[in-house]
Amino acid sequence: MLQRLASPRTGGLLALAAAIVLLPFLLSNSYFYDIAILVGLNAIVCVGLNLLIGYAGQISLGHAGFFGLGAYGSAILASRYGWPPLAAMLTTTLAVAALAFLVGRPILRLKGHYLAMATLGLGIIIFMVITTEDKFTGGPDGLSVVPFSIGEYTLRGERLWYWIVGALLLFAVWLALNLIESPAGRALRALHSSEVGAEVVGIDAARQKVMVFVISAVFASVAGSLAAHYSGFVTPGKVAFFHSIELVTMVVFGGMASTFGAVVGAAVLTTLPQLLTVFKDYEMMVFGAVMMGTMIFLPRGVVPSLGRLLELRRQGAASRSDPRT
Amino acid sequence: MKTTQAKTSIKRSLAVLAASCALFTGQAVAQEPIKVGAFLSVTGGAAFLGDPENKTLELYVEKVNAAGGVLGRKLQLVSYDSAGDAEKARTFVKRLIEQDKVDLIVGGSTTGETMAVVPLVEAAQIPFISLAGAVVIIEPVKKWVFKTPHTDRMACEKVFVDMQARKLSKIALISGAGGFDKSMRAECLKVAAKHKIEVIADETYGAGDTDMTAQLTKIKNTAGVQAVLNPGFGQGPAIVTKNYRQIGIAFPLYQSHGVASKEFINLSGAAAEGVRLPAAALLIAESLPASDPQRSVVVNYKKDYEARFKSDVSTFGGHAYDGLMLAIEAVKKAGGTDKAKVRDALEGVRGYMGTAGVVNMSATDHMGLDLTAFRMLEGKGGNWTEVK
Amino acid sequence: MSAQFMQYLLTGLTVGAIYALLALGFSIIFNASHVINFAQGEFVMIGGMAAVSLTAAGLPYLLAVPLAIAAAALVGLALEKFAVEPARGASVVTLIIITIGASIFLRGLAMLVWDKNLHPLKPFTGDTPIAIGGATILPQSLWVLGVTLAIVLALSWFFGRTLLGKAMLATSHNRLAAELVGINVRMVLFLSFGLSAALGAIAGILIAPITLTSYDVGVMLGLKGFAAAILGGLGSGMGAVVGGLVLGIAETMSAGYLSSAYKDAIAFVIILAVLFFMPSGLFGKRGGERV
Structure with missing residues (x-):
């Protein structure tokens, strides 16, 4: 099952669509819908981030910054200046794309840990501006956001939002899969394995990297805008360093270079805190241990590791194979 | 796929939990317990608020139950750690309302967490007593939202x-x-x-x-x-x-x-x-004159808390004490847990003496404290003393 | 004006010295294993909290301090053994997540072992400020500066003159070659975690009297230490020290002369600017990517 999810495109898309359609039968009240919506919004960010981390091989520890810019951009334009939410969202998205494009080129020249630091720094600077400029942003206590409306029609209620987010997630996954299969996507993968090698065969590595950086920032920004309108409130918590780490963890947990892995990662890590409440005082320890444990034993992520395991089993290979090899 | 499994397992464990609770209290009290929901920053940057608040709620729910409960019904506390995160607070409040079906909510250690859940409690029409400080929580007045700390x-x-x-x-x-x-x-x-x-x-x-x-x-x-x-x-x-x-x-x-x-x-x-x-007077509890009407409340709370947790009381735990006691008083006055009646009873609280001071709620004031509730203290010889 | 400048400088140096100790810890582990240990800040916390609880239990400083350092070093060794070693060969981002998971785990553990309160630690030698050129400095700040200097000297002796130190250095340059000449690379890796944890713990004990300590004191310090290590150039001892001091002084100068609200943001802008022109930090190794 998971293996089929992990590989062919259409099969995977159909499975995801089926999951989105069937899930409401298990959602007995709006609390469960709420969790599902949060999963969907995180998954949209992760699908974009996975293009950057998994396919282009570039780290970003600052994507919460883009998410936050999307959320606050929409919130401020729509709630403080009375813009129509759709216009606010589109303007914000364009601005975030422009920002990502501007900083992308110099930042993506950096490698490995230096890139990690630069993106982290970028995220922190955005965070500080948002917490400090409280005249616009409401500061650390946050800002109320008007509901999303198109013309006279206002989007309210978890059930409606569920279908909107579900459809958008499907669209995001479809977009990401198409990108990966396109010539640009192949160039990206070449970049991941060897940047110099890719340049030798005539790929403009810098341009490709910036392009993916911008795309991933746009995914994050749109999800941020929607999240702000959906929950009716934004606080700097979603812009903070730790949220960037959460996003990266979702991508890596599900499986780098696996679009469906990113969705699974978002689903598991979004629901985990709700499950861990039973541990009470031990919650933090268990969360840390889960993070360490999965990365140690499934360094390739859940979906690729399990997919591989299933494949090996199907081939009738040694049934007790080590998922790490 | 994983999510759905996880969710059904939550449901199952909740069902088991509910069943076992029913077993425990089944014989003694035929009626359902009064469910008090709480979401507090027990960990994270605001833990020094949420931690004593959580301890206080646990301590007093236990004490009230030991003394026979409220209107013959036991209290049941459902508490989540929102870790200072407004998004988490929002989800937990949804869980308290939809899943745990609590009768009222006491919580919200920080203003951000409180403000993030205000639209939810207003829509669900459930009494909510916030433990956070900022004045925006009660200004303008929100029908279902009250608060205990001074602004x-x-x-x-x-x-x-x-x-x-x-x-x-x-x-x-x-x-x-x-x-x-x-x-x-x-x-x-x-x-x-x-x-x-x-x-x-x-x-x-x-x-x-x-x-x-x-x-x-x-x-x-x-x-x-x-x-x-x-x-x-x-x-x-x-x-x-x-x-x-x-x-x-x-x-x-x-x-x-x-x-x-x-x-x-x-x-x-x-x-x-x-x-x-x-x-608040809590900090100088023992040095209050015997004639001070607040003395017995704060001295008792201080004694209970320090005996149980072996650490100094803070005024923050006091806010949770006031929140729980106001809730209990309102339920008693409303004669049950009908949400609208409890809300009206909360709004009608007059002359309640809490750790923060005298509370006089009204339709235009959902906190009910005035400046006299505050005392000006000065550090002297390693302790706080009141400035006269 | 100059007294004011002097005050900013002294403060910046003290803060910077702590960042430098953290950055050294990052660099030592990075050299041995190419891992960025995001749990470095937790060693600071463990050192400080252990010293607080040991002195509260009645132990004299001379006993409590070495024990607290040893406790942190043990945690460092355990971290290497149980979390980093089993994940050998994993990608950069996987290792980052493992060490962040470890730091969350350690914080959760500290919350249970100790508590969530802030704790003071008595200064080593009194609390009376010392006046220098119109500015004042606490005796504890002199301890911070002195011990940091001593550690820098000791480390340069260790890596320059001792066999073990040279073995660790050799491993950082070329792991395979080091293994071929008979260096026990796994041992080097193991020890590097112990050493860097001990450094973190020393930093934690040194600043606890100035800043107080609690279970979550390591988060921000860890980030700043990482920033300092990157600014100086990963893996360079000199870079770590300079990076730490520059960061500390930049922060206090911006707080003093520009805007205290944006002082951290200004520090990060400086780091980004340096990286744009020097992509390997101030003293980092230049060189191409391995193909």
């Missing part, structure tokens, strides 16, 4: 009144980057003019900063400053107080109710000598 605006006014009495009019602010700090700073700036106070320097420090001498040196070198006020909580104010003495600033230092605890004096040591702050 930050009151703290500013109490401090400014004291400054006026000491003929200090030009002051400097130094505040942290947290929500509490920034909200109080903004309120102080708003009401300063009313008390003829002029803020001539305004500095900030970041979360986790280890040294504030740079900001304080700047203040020291600002001509005309007569006093300094430090809205903030946690580690910051203690470091500010120590640095203040280190660089030898002579004019008076005021802290906020955010550090109103014995712990602050332990942390700042000798530097806390002469520092003033506005606080």
